[in-house]
Amino acid sequence: MTREQAVQRHRELAEQIRRHDYLYYVLGQPEISDEAYDALYHELVELEKKFPELITPDSPTQRVGGQPLEEFRHVEHAVPMLSLDNTYSESELLEFVERVTRALRCPFVPMVVEPKIDGVSISCRYEKGVFVQAATRGDGRVGDDVTQNVRTIRSLPLRLLLASPPEVLEVRGEVYFPLEAFRKVNEERIRAGEPPFANPRNAAAGTLKQLDPRIVASRPLAIVFYAAGQIRGLSIRTQRQWLEFLGKAGLPRPERFWFCQNKEELLLAVRELDQLRPALPYETDGAVIKVDDWTLRERLGQTAKAPRWAIAYKYGSAKARTRLRSVTFQVGRTGTITPVAEMDPVFLGGTIVSRATLHNFDEIRRKGIRIGDYVFVQKAGEVIPEVVGVDVAARNGTEKEIVPPEQCPVCGEKLQWEGIFLRCPNLNCPAQLKRLLMHFAQRRAMDIEGLGEKLADQLVDTGLVQDVADLYTLQMRDLLRLERMGEKSARNLLEAIAKSKKQDAARLIFALGIPHVGETLAQELCRHFGNLNRLAQASLEELQAVPNVGEIVAHSLYRYFRDPKNRRRLERLKEYGVNFQCLERRLPVGPLSGKxxxxxxxxxxxxxxxxxxxxxxxxxxxxxxxxxxxxxxxxxxxxxxxxxxxxxxxxxxxxxxxxxxxx
Structure with missing residues (x-):
């Protein structure tokens, strides 16, 4: 084969493979078998081996990923990547429509409704039709250059399917983990003894930030576009025209979008999308409503954060139905007993869920939940699974009442009712102590770096720490007896513990874990009393004189400092040299003074x-x-x-x- 013949054949193969990639990965409509595709790809690889000078950045063979990067370089966006304002109600959505029409002085502005894809925001740049760069949103002005990683995504064309591409084209959208692929990857990880990914979005974000593109290439990420950045050499007037252009260019776009010419059509589109969400290949948490006409968008403008011509309508949390098999009881940092539902595993919001909080026993009674029930589960705040209801019609008479325990499931102490909450009164309960240690050591409290959950468990289980004050008695020989604790780690931990003695007393007040006392209130208490000794001796009247301290908080503080075990804890902390003084009693003066x-x-x-x-x-x-x-x-x-x-x-x-x- 002559070089001229090789150039011609290379062009033909590359064009065929790009077309088949688009048909398979974007449209899901393959025209040839996998074997036929592999034959074309293999021929291209062999041709590039014989004629290496034919290899170009947009060749289909250049998706496997290069060498690992040391770090991501920063990229300044030519056009800022703004976020969207959110709403959760149809009435607020209609308020957005009213604001738009009022600003433009017209009865209704045609709008487009698109799925709100729950992925990782990305901006891809093409120059003369060739993919040259990809960047994350970052802070909206500057993002990370993830070009090598995005190049491995098979649904992304490395060359646009256009005879006359624009000089510059920036397309914006989301990188996501297809739901079916996510399930398969997690099944493989579990079989291999590896922890499963938490959810598709986190898996996509973590994969995209890998410094080794070969790892990215091994995971089946996908991409979808819906917005524009910088454009030169192309005239677009409407969102509908833009979405049609994306399809012609071979760029993945949303499966469905709706063009709405009045409020009724807009609300119908939003509701219809909600019904279609389970059939989409990616996770969605809402709808995006945009003014269709790009000229009108310019007139509406934007705030520093978001455009005035678009809004995100968030749907309620997704629910799943599963069976409640049993209830276990967890002991919190302050001794509160939380009932936890143990359920048949169910897929919910991108993760497999088998446990969910039941909050408290009053909630159990109010919802009528029983062991053996089929229950409805959703994620509170899209994060924590909770049982929100019961499928009463599915009951068969074998369901059992959930009975509150009489003794602490960890230490055996007799439990006490405080209002609707059941508590373990034993302050030395191992479960409470482990959680208190983690709270005490957190960054916003005493900032003891290296004291995490596993180490807290070991310190309590081995008896080295029976109270938070025992942290200040630890020695090198104690720590070296623990699992996976080397000399360097032990030295670093001891240095962090010693350093924590100098923290402001406000941090110590917060670290003690007094019920109802958060970080901000701890600072106010510290400034008001000047030191921890005065706070500990304060009367109920003196406590209630502090701004933002009501009757409940005052009684909580009063009880805490009158408990003999807590008084002994404070004596020991002072004895070990922990600072009890408020280092900065005056509030700084500035533009937010008193706010x-x-x-x-x-x-x-x-x-x-x-x-x-x-x-x-x-x-x-x-x-x-x-x-x-x-x-x-x-x-x-x-x-x-x-x-x-x-x-x-x-x-x-x-x-x-x-x-x-x-x-």
Whole structure:
């Protein structure tokens, strides 16, 4: 074969393989058998071996992944990747429509409804039809360059199926783990003795951030596009036209989308999508509603966080039906007994679920749950499985009542009722102590790095720690007796424990795990009393004089510091040199002085960092929205706090707006 013949044959093979990839991976309509496809691919590989100069970045053979990277480099987006405002109710969706029509001064603006795909946001750049770069959303302005990893995704064309491609085309969408592939991969991992992935989105995100592209190539990720970034050499006027263009270019797009010309059609489309969700190949948690006309979008503009011409409508949590086989009882950090449903495994929200919280015995009675019932399960906040109802019609008479235990399932102590909660009163109960140790050592408390769940279990099970104060008596020889504890790890842990003695007393107050006392209240108590000794001696009246301390919290503090075991714990901590003084009694002065701030949603940096910046500006960070809240800081995917803030008329601020205020 001459070189001219090789060039011609290489072009033919590459075009055929690209077309068959599109038919198979995007449309799901293969025209040839796997054997015929493999023959074409093998011929291309052999041709490139004989003529290596024919290998190009967009060749179908270049998907296997290159050498591992040391780190991801950063990429600045030519057009910022914004997030979307969310709503959970049809009434708020119609309010969005009203805002749009009012701004544009027209009765209704045609809109497009698309599935809200629960994947990893991605931006892919094509130059003259050839794939050149892929980047994650990052903070919306700068993302990670994941080009090598995205190149391995078979549904992504490395060259657009266009005779005259635009000069520059940035397409945006989601990388996802197809649900059927996710199930198979998890089954293989379980058979191999490896832990299964938690859910498809986490699996996709973790895979995409692998530094070795060969690992990415071994996992069946997929991609779908729906939005545009930078475009040069192409004129698009509407979202419908854009989605049609994606199909012509060979780019995966949503299976279904709806064009709506009035409010009734819009609501019908949103409801129809909800019914179709189980049949889609990817996880969806809602619908995205967009103004169809791109010119009108420009007129509507955007905020610092989100476009004004689009909104995400979130559906309620998915439910699954399964059988409750038994109930076990867990002991929490403060001794509260939580009943847990042990169920037949069921697929829910992307994971296999076999356990779910029943919250408390009052909830069990209210819902009428019995052992042997077929129950409905959903994920509270899309994370924690909970039993939300019973299929009473499926009962056959063999179901049994759930009886509260009389003794602690861990230490055997007689349990006590406190209102609707059943508690173990033994402060030295091993289960409580393990959870208290982890709470005590966490970053926001005493910040003892290296003291995690497994080490806490070992310290308690071996008897080395029978109270949190025992941490300060540990020595090298004690730690070296533990499993998987080397000399370096033991030294690091002892240094972290020694360092924790100098922490502010506010951190110690929070670390003690006093019921109803969170991080912010601990800081207020510390500033009010000046040191832990004065707080421990305070009367009920003195405690109730502290801002944000009500009767319940005051009694909780009073009881804690009057308990002989707790008083002995404090004496020992002081004896071992743990700081009891409030190191900073004055509130910083700044733009948020005297303001109470609540945070919700996913932010561009850890929530603790945002909270520290707010406090440094004089603000107070609270955990729940109330009439005392001055601002709600909203990140991506906010929860019910946003709805409560809107109900109470609390001002809402984006992370970008907060930054501007603080600067």
């Amino acid at each position: 109470t701030v609540v945070i919700t949603g996913t932010l561009s940096e850890p929530r603790e960092e945002i909270a520290r910046k707010i406090e440094a500006a004089g603000g107070r960070v609270a955990s729940t929205v109330s009439r005392r809240t001055d601002w709600l800081i909203v990140g991506e995917n906010p929860g019910s706090k946003l709805q409560e803030a809107r109900r109470l008329g609390i001002p809402v601020m984006t992370e970008q707006e907060l930054r501007r205020m603080l600067s």
